[in-house]
Amino acid sequence: MINLTIDGTPVQVEKGQTILEAANSAGIRIPTMCWMKKMRPIGSCRMCVVEVEGLGKPVSACDTMAAADMKVTTQSELLHGMRRDALSLMLVGHPLDCPVCDKGGECVLQDMVWEFGVTEQPTPGAQPTRDIERYISPMIKQWADRCVLCARCVTACKEVKGIGCIEIKGNGFDSYIGPVEGVDCISCGECLSVCPVGALTDGIRDEKARIWQSKRITTTCGYCGVGCQFDLNVLNDKIIRVTTTDHDKLPNFGSLCIKGRFAWEFVDHPDRLTKPLVRRDGELRETTWEDALHTAAKKIKEVRDAHGPDSIAGFASARCTNEDNYVFQKFFRAVIGTNNVDHCARL
Amino acid sequence: MTNSIADIGEAEAILVIGSNTTENHPIIGDLVKRSVTQKGAKLVVIDPRRIPLVEYANVFLQVPPGYNIPVILAMMNVIIAEGLADEAYIAERTEGWEEFKGSVAEFTPEKVAEMTGLSAEDIRKAGRIYGEASPAAILYAMGVTQHGQGTDGVKSLANLAMLCGNVGMPGGGVNPLRGQNNVQGACDLGGLPNVFTGYQKVDDDAAREKFEAAWSVTLPGTPGMKLTEVTQAIGKDGSIKGLFIMGENPMISDPDLRHIDHALDELDFLIVQDIFLTETAAKADIVFPAASFAEKDGTFTNTERRVQRVRKGVAPRGDSKADWQIICDLSAKLGFKMDYTDASAIFDEIAQLTPSYHGMDYARIDSVGLQWPCPDKDHPGTPVLHTAGFARGKGLFQSIAFTGPFESPDDQFPxxxxxxxxxxxxxxxxxxxxxxxxxxxxxxxxxxxxxxxxxxxxxxxxxxxxxxxxxxxxxxxxxxxxxxxxxxxxxxxxxxxxxxxxxxxxxxxxxxxxxxxxxxxxxxxxx
Missing domain, CATH: 2.40.40.20 (Barwin-like endoglucanases)
Incomplete structure (x- = not known):
C-alpha cells in the first residue's frame, strides 16, 4: 500500500493504481471524458489534469501512477483554465445542434461545457473536408461533425471486444472515425454505447426520445445464457432502443452483442400472436380466452380420463422465466398428474 | 458453470472445447480474448471448426466431429506421463484414481493422433498448457454434449479438471456455457422429468411429500419421459396422446424433422403457447398467445447460476399474457386454483421449496442478482462451487470407454x-x-x-x-x-x-x- 494526499486528504491505495483511481476510491471527483473503468486509460481528452507537487506542469490523472507521499491538487485556477481550454478545443467545429441531437440531455460534452461555463464557441476555421464512407455497422448512424475524437469507440472495439474494425483516420480537424480495411464489424454496438457525445447514434428506429421523456427499464437479455443486463428505452409503450449506460454492472459491464442490442424489433412484429387460436374445420381461428381455455381444458380432461395422466406430456421452455417454468411443471405434476415434463435444454 | 463468468479473467490457461464462444456467448468470448491479450492467459481450442478464437490460441486441435473424448484422454495421458497431475488434490479430494489412471494409459498422443489426424506434438502441447497452468478453466458447450457420448464427454472434462486440481478453484472449473437465456433456470425449476425444483428427485419420498404438502395434492413418484423420448414415442407406440408445448419450436430445433412433423399429426391434441405462430404452433389445435420477455416480470438464471430480474418494459401485445398467467388460468379451468398476485409471489413459493434458492427474494436480487446455492437470507450466494468438497463427498474419477459417433462417412454419405x-x-x-x-x-x-x-x-x-x-x-x-x-x-x-x-x-x-x-x-x- 502507498500513502498520498489528494486535496489535502490522506489517501491509501494499492501500488499500481493511478491518481484517478486513488481519487475515485477516496470519493474525490476529477472530471473525465475519455476515461472508462473497463478500459486502459486513453489519455486523449485532457480533462483529468491535476497538479502534483514537485512536477513542473500538470499531468493527466488517468494515466499517471499514484506514488508514495505524492501531493495532488485536483482543483485550481490553472487546472480550471486548462479544462476550459480542452473543452473549447473540442467545440471547434462541433455543431451546436444539441436541440436535435439524440444525445442531448446525457452528453458528456454538453454536461462539461455547462459545468465549466464555456459560453463561447471558438470561431471555426476552415470547415472539415472529410470524405466519409457509410459507418461500418448498418445498425449505427455516424455524425462525424459531433465527434470529439476521444477514441473511446476505437479503444473499446479493440480492447473490450478484441475486434479493432475502426480507427481514427485523417489528420487534425479533418480526422474522423473510419473502418479498418479488412476487419469485419460484428455490429455489437460497443462503439455506440461508449460514445460520450452524439457522434454515433442508434440507427434502428426513427422514433426517438429525450432521456427525460422515455422510461428506462433495466432487464435481462432474452437470448443466450450470459444474462446481460440492459435498459429497454420505452416511449408510449414502444421499445425505441436498448441502451447500456452502467459499464460497471455484472455480468456484461455494459457490453452487448448484436442480438442483445439490436434484435428487439420482433416485439412489435406484425406476426405477433395477439389472440388465442382454436382449430375448427381444419383452420386455426381467432377466439376468446374463455373459449380457448375451455377447449384446452376439455381436451386435457378427455385424454387424461381415457388414457391416464402419463399419456400427456409438456415441454417447458428455456426461453421463459423461472416463474413460468415453475408454474408449468407444477401444473403438469399437481394438476395433470404426470412427470412427463421436460424442455429444450437438450437441443 | 462451477465458476463465475468474471472468474475466466483469473485463469492462467483456458481450454475452450465445443464452444464457438464469440458467436454464441459473445460477452464471454470477449473475456477470453482479453484474458489472452491483456493478462497473458494461454488458450487451447478444440473444435472441428477454425472458430474466431483460434486466432488467439496457443494450440488449436481441429478435432473431427465426434472425437473429443480421445483427445481429452490423450491430454490426460500427457499430464500423467509428464508428472503434471496434482497429486495432493487427487489424494485429498478424489477417489477412483488408480483404476482411472490405468484406463488412460493406452491413449497416447500417438495413438490419438492416428485416430484423429491431429499432430501428437500439438496434443502434447495442449496437455502441457492445461497441466502446467494453475488455475486453468474449461469452457464448453453443445459441441461436447450433442453427441451419442455427450455425457462421457462431460465426465472426461471433469476428470481432466480434477486431475489438475481445478475444481473448486477460482479461475478454474468445468464451465458449460448455457446456450439459452434460461436453460439453467428451466432445469433448476423442475422443467425435467425426474426432478422437482432444485433437483429434488420425484422418486425421493421425502422430497415428494414436501411438494405434496405444499401443493395439497398427491404427486406421481415415477420419473417421466425425456423430450426426445416423448417425440419418439408419439409416432411409435402411441403412448403419448396429448402434448403441451410452451415457448419451443421442435419443428425446427429437433433432430429428424420429418419424424416430428408426422408425430405431431398423430396426437389427439397439441397445445402450443408462443409469441409467434411458429412452425410448431401452426400444427397446433389450440394456440395461446404469450407475452414476450419485454412484457413481463420474472427472473432468468444465467449460465453462472446468477438469478437476475426480468422487468416489464411494455404492456403485453394484444390479448397476450405472461406464460405463468395462462397456465394459472388453464389450471383454474381444471379445478386447481393457483392464485398468484404477481411473479414475485411465485418466486417466494420457489424460494420456500427450493434449498438452493431459499435465501433469495426480489428485493435481494434487485441489483446484481445472486448465484445459487443461496441457502438463507444472509447468504451472499456462491460464485464457485465445490470449494470445500463435492456434492457426493469425494470427486469420483470415472473411466470412459470411447465408442465413437453413431455415423461415420461412407461411400453413400461421404x-x-x-x-x-x-x-x-x-x-x-x-x-x-x-x-x-x-x-x-x-x-x-x-x-x-x-x-x-x-x-x-x-x-x-x-x-x-x-x-x-x-x-x-x-x-x-x-x-x-x-x-x-x-x-x-x-x-x-x-x-x-x-x-x-x-x-x-x-x-x-x-x-x-x-x-x-x-x-x-x-x-x-x-x-
Missing part, C-alpha cells in the same frame, strides 16, 4: 456435417429473423465447405447444393471457407428455408437424451 449458430441469429430464428434490421443484414444461411472439397465438387460460394442424409434432404447455398477440415461441412439451424434438422440424427446419448446433432453423415450434390 461428408460429415456439424451444426451450430451464427452470431447475428438465435436458435430457430423466430425472434432474430423477425427483427427487421437483423434479417435485412443477415438474410440467409450457408453451408460452409472447405476449398479443397469445393474444388473437387466444382462449386463456388453462392452455388446451391442439395444435402442429403439417411433421413431427408434440403438445399442450401454454399460458402467456401477453410473453417472446417476437408470432408466436414457446417450449417447453422436458424433458417427454416434450409431446415438442417431434417438431416440430423435423432439417436441420443443414452444418459442425457441429447441427440447427436454434431455428427451427421451426408452427401452433397450441386443443383
Amino acid at each position: 461428408f460429415i456435417m456439424t451444426t451450430g449458430r451464427e452470431h447475428a441469429h438465435y436458435h430457430c430464428g423466430s425472434m432474430t429473423r423477425r427483427s427487421k434490421r437483423i434479417d435485412e443484414n443477415y438474410p440467409e444461411g450457408f453451408m460452409e465447405m472447405h476449398p479443397a472439397d469445393a474444388q473437387t465438387m466444382g462449386v463456388k460460394t453462392g452455388d446451391t447444393v442439395e444435402i442429403a442424409s439417411r433421413r431427408g434432404q434440403i438445399t442450401s447455398k454454399v460458402k467456401v471457407v477453410d473453417s472446417t477440415a476437408p470432408g466436414t461441412v457446417f450449417m447453422s439451424f436458424h433458417y427454416s428455408e434450409s431446415p438442417v434438422n431434417v438431416l440430423t440424427n435423432p439417436a441420443t446419448c443414452p444418459t442425457a437424451g441429447i441427440p447427436e446433432f454434431k455428427v451427421t453423415a451426408v452427401n452433397i450434390h450441386k443443383v
Whole structure:
C-alpha cells in the first residue's frame, strides 16, 4: 500500500493504481471524458489534469501512477483554465445542434461545457473536408461533425471486444472515425454505447426520445445464457432502443452483442400472436380466452380420463422465466398428474 | 458453470472445447480474448471448426466431429506421463484414481493422433498448457454434449479438471456455457422429468411429500419421459396422446424433422403457447398467445447460476399474457386454483421449496442478482462451487470407454456435417429473423465447405447444393471457407428455408437424451 494526499486528504491505495483511481476510491471527483473503468486509460481528452507537487506542469490523472507521499491538487485556477481550454478545443467545429441531437440531455460534452461555463464557441476555421464512407455497422448512424475524437469507440472495439474494425483516420480537424480495411464489424454496438457525445447514434428506429421523456427499464437479455443486463428505452409503450449506460454492472459491464442490442424489433412484429387460436374445420381461428381455455381444458380432461395422466406430456421452455417454468411443471405434476415434463435444454 | 463468468479473467490457461464462444456467448468470448491479450492467459481450442478464437490460441486441435473424448484422454495421458497431475488434490479430494489412471494409459498422443489426424506434438502441447497452468478453466458447450457420448464427454472434462486440481478453484472449473437465456433456470425449476425444483428427485419420498404438502395434492413418484423420448414415442407406440408445448419450436430445433412433423399429426391434441405462430404452433389445435420477455416480470438464471430480474418494459401485445398467467388460468379451468398476485409471489413459493434458492427474494436480487446455492437470507450466494468438497463427498474419477459417433462417412454419405449458430441469429430464428434490421443484414444461411472439397465438387460460394442424409434432404447455398477440415461441412439451424434438422440424427446419448446433432453423415450434390 502507498500513502498520498489528494486535496489535502490522506489517501491509501494499492501500488499500481493511478491518481484517478486513488481519487475515485477516496470519493474525490476529477472530471473525465475519455476515461472508462473497463478500459486502459486513453489519455486523449485532457480533462483529468491535476497538479502534483514537485512536477513542473500538470499531468493527466488517468494515466499517471499514484506514488508514495505524492501531493495532488485536483482543483485550481490553472487546472480550471486548462479544462476550459480542452473543452473549447473540442467545440471547434462541433455543431451546436444539441436541440436535435439524440444525445442531448446525457452528453458528456454538453454536461462539461455547462459545468465549466464555456459560453463561447471558438470561431471555426476552415470547415472539415472529410470524405466519409457509410459507418461500418448498418445498425449505427455516424455524425462525424459531433465527434470529439476521444477514441473511446476505437479503444473499446479493440480492447473490450478484441475486434479493432475502426480507427481514427485523417489528420487534425479533418480526422474522423473510419473502418479498418479488412476487419469485419460484428455490429455489437460497443462503439455506440461508449460514445460520450452524439457522434454515433442508434440507427434502428426513427422514433426517438429525450432521456427525460422515455422510461428506462433495466432487464435481462432474452437470448443466450450470459444474462446481460440492459435498459429497454420505452416511449408510449414502444421499445425505441436498448441502451447500456452502467459499464460497471455484472455480468456484461455494459457490453452487448448484436442480438442483445439490436434484435428487439420482433416485439412489435406484425406476426405477433395477439389472440388465442382454436382449430375448427381444419383452420386455426381467432377466439376468446374463455373459449380457448375451455377447449384446452376439455381436451386435457378427455385424454387424461381415457388414457391416464402419463399419456400427456409438456415441454417447458428455456426461453421463459423461472416463474413460468415453475408454474408449468407444477401444473403438469399437481394438476395433470404426470412427470412427463421436460424442455429444450437438450437441443 | 462451477465458476463465475468474471472468474475466466483469473485463469492462467483456458481450454475452450465445443464452444464457438464469440458467436454464441459473445460477452464471454470477449473475456477470453482479453484474458489472452491483456493478462497473458494461454488458450487451447478444440473444435472441428477454425472458430474466431483460434486466432488467439496457443494450440488449436481441429478435432473431427465426434472425437473429443480421445483427445481429452490423450491430454490426460500427457499430464500423467509428464508428472503434471496434482497429486495432493487427487489424494485429498478424489477417489477412483488408480483404476482411472490405468484406463488412460493406452491413449497416447500417438495413438490419438492416428485416430484423429491431429499432430501428437500439438496434443502434447495442449496437455502441457492445461497441466502446467494453475488455475486453468474449461469452457464448453453443445459441441461436447450433442453427441451419442455427450455425457462421457462431460465426465472426461471433469476428470481432466480434477486431475489438475481445478475444481473448486477460482479461475478454474468445468464451465458449460448455457446456450439459452434460461436453460439453467428451466432445469433448476423442475422443467425435467425426474426432478422437482432444485433437483429434488420425484422418486425421493421425502422430497415428494414436501411438494405434496405444499401443493395439497398427491404427486406421481415415477420419473417421466425425456423430450426426445416423448417425440419418439408419439409416432411409435402411441403412448403419448396429448402434448403441451410452451415457448419451443421442435419443428425446427429437433433432430429428424420429418419424424416430428408426422408425430405431431398423430396426437389427439397439441397445445402450443408462443409469441409467434411458429412452425410448431401452426400444427397446433389450440394456440395461446404469450407475452414476450419485454412484457413481463420474472427472473432468468444465467449460465453462472446468477438469478437476475426480468422487468416489464411494455404492456403485453394484444390479448397476450405472461406464460405463468395462462397456465394459472388453464389450471383454474381444471379445478386447481393457483392464485398468484404477481411473479414475485411465485418466486417466494420457489424460494420456500427450493434449498438452493431459499435465501433469495426480489428485493435481494434487485441489483446484481445472486448465484445459487443461496441457502438463507444472509447468504451472499456462491460464485464457485465445490470449494470445500463435492456434492457426493469425494470427486469420483470415472473411466470412459470411447465408442465413437453413431455415423461415420461412407461411400453413400461421404461428408460429415456439424451444426451450430451464427452470431447475428438465435436458435430457430423466430425472434432474430423477425427483427427487421437483423434479417435485412443477415438474410440467409450457408453451408460452409472447405476449398479443397469445393474444388473437387466444382462449386463456388453462392452455388446451391442439395444435402442429403439417411433421413431427408434440403438445399442450401454454399460458402467456401477453410473453417472446417476437408470432408466436414457446417450449417447453422436458424433458417427454416434450409431446415438442417431434417438431416440430423435423432439417436441420443443414452444418459442425457441429447441427440447427436454434431455428427451427421451426408452427401452433397450441386443443383
